[in-house]
Amino acid sequence: MKFFLFVIFSLVIIIISGLFTDGYSNRFTKKENEIFNSIYQGTNERNCLAADRDATRGLLERCIYGGNGTKILLIGDSHANHLNQFLLSLKDNNGSQPQIAEFTQGACNPILDFSYSISPSIEHATACFIKNSKTMNVISTYNPDIIVMSARWPRSNKMHQLIDNQLEVVDLKKFELKFEQTLLSIVASGVKVVVVNDIAGTGDIGYNCPIKRVLFSDSRTCLVDKPNYDDWFISLNNRLSKKITYNFVDLNKVICNNGLCKTESLGLPLYKDEGHLNQLGSQSFANFVSYKDLIN
Template sequence: MPPRCSRPTFYFFLKTGYFDISAELKPLLHTWSLAVEEHYYILFPLALMPLWRHGRKLILPVFAAIFVASLLFAQWSVHRHPSMAFYLLPARAWEILLGTLCAILLSRKEQPMLMAPQWLNQLGSLIGLALIVVAIFAFDGKTLSPGPAMLVPTVGAALIILFARPGTIANSVLGLPGVVLIGIVSYSAYLWHQPALAFFRLYFVEDPSHGVALALIALVFALAWLTYRYVETPFRARGALNLTRRQVFAFALLGLLAMGVIGFAGHHWRGFPSRNEQTLRLGQNGGLSFACSGAELDDKRCQSKPDPKIILWGDSYAMHLAQALADVYPDQGLWQMTLSSCPPVPGYMDAPIKAAITCDAYNERVIQRLRTLPHPEQYTVVMSSTSNLSGKVFREGTSRTFKELGALGYKLVLVSATPRYGGTLKCLKMHARQDGDFSSCTFDFKDTMNYTFFPAQRKFSEEHNVRFVDLSKLFCDGQSCGIQKDGVLLLRDEGHMSTESTGKLAAFLRGELRPAAAQVAGTAAGQAR
């Protein structure tokens, strides 16, 4: 069996965020499930060994209890921390443990499942088949995973394992030669399917048509059969490859070293963007520094000058404002306090978990610093997020923050997110690969996903006497919006500003904030006197 690595489950979990590309475009996304299995294969024997030696009667109840605990954790975390629930073992263990419980039942000396009457085998296996068919046709991208709905296919599979005995309809159906062949190559097909679909979408931008999808499926199964025949089978057959253990480990080590060198080079050169100069225009915009996503507040890389007076607080939709704001306020200086995927709302607990610091901990760090800064009247706090801070989830926390900071003397500015249109990413990829002209990437403002956010946030800002900057004015002329202006590309994806847009963005913000800038300058001059 080809070697599997346990790192992808943590990689995809930690990389989830606003800068992340969509899952359907990641060629190796499916390796997370192999990594979850790998973790299970390590931990399960360690948990089984003491029970096997000292309490075999406890094996079934102990693993049943772990199954229930994992299932309950999955239902809790899929709503609060969906990325963690999807990628990590604690919320996924119940799915594998269900198969373990089946194996325990079937391994008992009394073989209770084999003694079941034929009518029960028939009924149980048919229900299992029906549950799997229901999941195939009823589930879609909106189905929560691993939510309660995942019990449908997993319980269905368990029922087939337990009841699909010889003589049942399910056993006959699953024993058909074509179905058996699919089962034989299924592991290899799983390895091939995601790269085939992802590379197609990356190159052709559009989703495959039905005809193309069928052709891709045929290609996947052809590759799967070749992999099964020339990789899986030889590795399974003892002595078929005529390799010693030392040679196998030597080849594995060389492969790991080669992949490590390639991976390090790709990381160092940020994915070899020079292979297409247009892709450089789609590079991430981290503001003053990419380190400013969750950095220590006194990190000098996140301050455009000593003792900065303009504080930028928010998620990655604040990060892309940083350099432009630094250009708008060159004398006052900018202080970037940002964490991607983390709206600037103290006490908000439902943001994705980050590797370095959680959202609620970071926001608490920011608000505590703002409470203790001397002469807060000298500072302007600019807040921005892709989330609707005037919406139900954020309204109370944002309102409380506005009132507290306003009472302390801070001047407050709320900057909207950019108008987000679903077709932007595809248009970007198409023209980045072709001509680099994005003037045809236009859309109607009313068709944007966050169309209602702008008037709602304007009203909310007026209620709290907070200056509001509407970024839709930069993109839209009336109802028509575009992502390129005067040859300058404004967006790098569906919502984040590109690095080349900094000049245009600075000019726009200067026009919107000029009275505020003059007020800050006057305050600073008065303090100096």
């Protein structure tokens, strides 16, 4: 019994000590703590990235944030959500911080009138269709100057579409047609449209590569091979932008060179997981892509 009480007492002391020493953060160097902290700073603090269960909600008041400059409507999935810090870090033509209105939903490409799903899920295909059916009303209500569309665009030539309450496999041509029709509908509203390509991600390197390099004191480069799954999407936008007035931005041109892509900046991770930028990573693009680059 005495031993049991001693163990309990020791654990209590350790826990209390940890609370008053920030989890024993002093056991790591300043650089190590800086790396750890950057990973856990995500881009969804306002909880604007909706889940399937939230598909019926429109544009929330808390999801309109930033400055008093150009009004930017950000639509898409989590790969649109992680661009919000990049957009907030820009200065518009008047030197003002843009105002961002975020209308995003997890794993839901911003495609109108297309009940599809990356995974074979009737529930997800339905929720994504419901969310996207509200897009034109959000545009009309918010009245943005610019619409930024981004997503984890399809990486396979097959996808699932909900047809007569059944999921059917359709090819990429169907997506390309719906993507083009979506662009035409949104551009017809008189708003400047910007489509942003998905970023490379961390591949097999891992988002925590900079941490491993510091902890193991080795010389790993933390570079990842540039993926080729987006070649079709780049080609599609190069073709469509010749007949539809919109701007296509490929952020991989910022972080990739000679077939290799960076996953860090000044030793700090750009990602919070394998495919999503952390706050630092999102903000860093504003050092290379200006407001004028975005819209021209």
